[in-house]
Amino acid sequence: MARLQTGQQASGGEHLLVSLLFLYVAATTLWPLARLFASAFQPGEDGTPLGLMIATLSSRSTLRALSGTLQTALFSVVVSTLLGVALAFAVSLLKLRTRVALTFLILMPLIVPSQTMALAWIELFGAQSPILKPLGLAPPPGTTNPLYSTGGIALVMGIEHMPLVFIAVRAALRALPADLVEAARILGISPRRIGTGIVLPIVMPSVLAGSLIAFTAAIGNFGVPALLGIPGRISVLTTLIYQRLNGFGPAAAGQVATLALVLAAMAALAIVLRNVLTARIAVPLPAGAPLLPRRPAPVVEILLWILVLFLSLVPLTALAMTALLPAIGVAFGPDTVSLDHFRAVLANDTVRRAFANSLMLATVAAGISMLVAVPLAFLSVRRNHPLLRLLDIVIEAPWVVPGTVVALGMILAFLKPLPIIGISIYGTMAILVTAYLARFLPLVLRPVAAAAQSVDPSLDEAARVTGAGLSRRILSIFLPGILPAAAAGAILVVMTALNELTLSALLWSSGTETIGVMIFALQYEGNSTAAAAVAVLSTLLVLALAAIATLASLKLPRGTLPWVD
Known part of the structure; x- marks a missing residue:
């Protein structure tokens, strides 16, 4: 009992x-x-064991969607990891006066719904962009939005899932003992070498954990691939499932169950890999006071604001400006706002x-x-x-x-x-x-x-x-x-x-x-x-x-x- x-x-x-x-x-x-x-484990039409699964997995559409899923997810993880690690180091190790506001804006892509962020980026980079068009930076009229591509999907998903890496790395940096870094400073080691030779190896398990979480989120993302991939004819497993169910309804249950099983297996593999890697390369740390930011960095803080505003608020601003226009293609101005x-x-x-x-x-x-x-x-x-x-x-x-x-x-x-x-x-x-x-x-x-x-x-x-x-x-x-x-x-x-x-x-x-x-x-x-x-x-x-x-x-x-x- x-x-x-x-x-x-x-x-x-x-x-x-x-x-x-x-x-x-x-x-x-x-x-x-x-x-x-x-x-997913039903027999095929001829009674062959696992016939339905084999037929579904070997079809050209499934292989194409699987390839698209892996490409967009892996490329997005690169974006998420680079941005998340850089922002976590800056927010955690530098003395910033606007730390709370910056942190909230960094997490904005995770708070705002996936489909809303995708729509915001579409409006920002479209030929009729209310922000880029007046600056002469928008694509020529009549051309396809550059985000309707594998790279575009990866970029938007990478920015959306960047907070997952940021949260993981920031938590590791906040647990870093101050004594460790102070000892390196006393020995005269440069800040760059402290960051790359001491701090980064210690937080690497968290970097990997955050990256694998971002990968799991990317393979299951529907909003971004649906709004960017369907117009660009980029197929991924989530949109293929949606299209199969829309086209064939419950009759396609066995096929889409197999596709869902592939997604679940990929997610489970990422989680197991995260647990194994973080357990094997984790660095035990002595207890001590957490590392506190010491050096003010006003120039870096300004650059951080520019980057974070572009990632979080500029696309939403383009979305809001589009909603205020009477029609697509009309120039934004006081006399056209409606x-x-x-x-x-x-x-x-x-x-x-x-x-x-x-x-x-x-x-x-x-x-x-x-x-x-x-x-x-x-x-x-x-x-x-x-x-x-x-x-x-x-x-x-x-x-x-x-x-x-x-x-x-x-x-x-x-x-x-x-x-x-x-x-x-x-x-x-x-x-x-x-x-x-x-x-x-x-x-x-x-x-x-x-x-x-x-x-x-x-x-x-x-x-x-x-x-x-x-x-x-x-x-x-x-x-x-x-x-x-x-x-x-x-x-x-x-x-x-x-x-x-x-x-x-x-x-x-x-x-x-x-x-x-x-x-x-x-x-x-x-x-x-x-x-x-x-x-x-x-x-x-x-x-x-x-x-x-x-x-x-x-x-x-x-x-x-x-x-x-």
């Missing part, structure tokens, strides 16, 4: 709670993923419904995830239950594997009517809610679990001894201590889910449109100005949530929000 860390036996109520949590995760995660992988597109999209019933749907989905997913994360974190820090260890692994899977894999699992699991009640949730809002719950639970669980580690277990033990029930111990003793972290995690879920596209693109139906789907659909139809208006409105909404989360972070443990020191 599982036991408390203090030696006391687990109660029947706690066993029941563990069982209920396992059933929840099994319904939202285990069953869909198991159903997906089972579909809010007509904003009025039009806000008056559009479908767009308003998409905003309402996204807000509802994000709020419901955040609320239910909080309700699940709190008791799960409570049990995890107090019990060594085997089911809890299994749940910890399974819960991370929908966040680690590409969202396309999760969406396909939902389709295959819930296409047929549910047992007993005989109702199918396919094509309804319920399947979107289920997918969001599986995908975004880790965003709440991580900060809650971190905060739970600091809660004094003796308070719970004293309450248990005095006869307090399980629900009262969780609600009255445990919850107040971790509520700020749970609220921050819920806000992160809302920010992420509000403009989600990868899941919604495969699961939406008439009446269940989301903001991400609307932006993609409007751009795909050629209505760039309307798409820009919707994207700007959604970005403002996300930034407002980020501001709320920043204010809430004053009561949170350090590191709960990545952009707050």
Whole structure:
């Protein structure tokens, strides 16, 4: 029987709670993923074992999409790594007066939705760019946007995933003992040699870890390859899955399950490789005071602002300027600025419904995830239950594997009517809610679990001894201590889910449109100005949530929000 860390036996109520949590995760995660992988192993039309998988993997379209996925992902990782490492070193090792603002802007490509950033870069580098055209730097009229290419997809994805490398390297630099660097300075070693010969080798495991995380994000990215790759005829696995399902529907389930299995295998390989490499080359460090920036660098700070503004705000500025123009090709100026597109999209019933749907989905997913994360974190820090260890692994899977894999699992699991009640949730809002719950639970669980580690277990033990029930111990003793972290995690879920596209693109139906789907659909139809208006409105909404989360972070443990020191 599982036991408390203090030696006391687990109660029947706690066993029941563990069982209920396992059933929840099994319904939202285990069953869909198991159903997906089972579909990929079907026999071929002639009964050949694994015939469907072999036929799908050997097809020309699959090989072309696999090649496109690897090319764009690997090239994007180079961009992410170079930018992320350079920015992390600058922000962590230099004395900057505007460190917090710079950090937030560096993380902007990760906060702003993928499809919005892709659309922003399209407007910036297009022939009618409101910023580059007046400067004479835009492509000639009638030419293809240079981003509609393998290099363009890699560049935009590389910038979008750069914060993943930045966060990993910055965390390693903040843990670097000051004594190590001070000793090198006393010996007269130059700052350049300290950086390349001492600091860089120590943080290299984090560089590799961040790069592999960026690779995992790149192979599962749908928004950027969809908006840049489909017009440029660049095929990747995520867009091929989308096109197969759009063209053939559930009849293509076995084929797309095989493609999703390839994505999952690539993601799993990257994660295993990350764990192996970081374990083998990790450098043990002595405990000590963290390294603090010593040298002011005003010139470098100015150059950093120029770079960060170009990466984060200039594309969004081009997007906003496009939304303010009456039509594509009209020069931007005081006499041409108009809010007509904003009025039009806000008056559009479908767009308003998409905003309402996204807000509802994000709020419901955040609320239910909080309700699940709190008791799960409570049990995890107090019990060594085997089911809890299994749940910890399974819960991370929908966040680690590409969202396309999760969406396909939902389709295959819930296409047929549910047992007993005989109702199918396919094509309804319920399947979107289920997918969001599986995908975004880790965003709440991580900060809650971190905060739970600091809660004094003796308070719970004293309450248990005095006869307090399980629900009262969780609600009255445990919850107040971790509520700020749970609220921050819920806000992160809302920010992420509000403009989600990868899941919604495969699961939406008439009446269940989301903001991400609307932006993609409007751009795909050629209505760039309307798409820009919707994207700007959604970005403002996300930034407002980020501001709320920043204010809430004053009561949170350090590191709960990545952009707050």
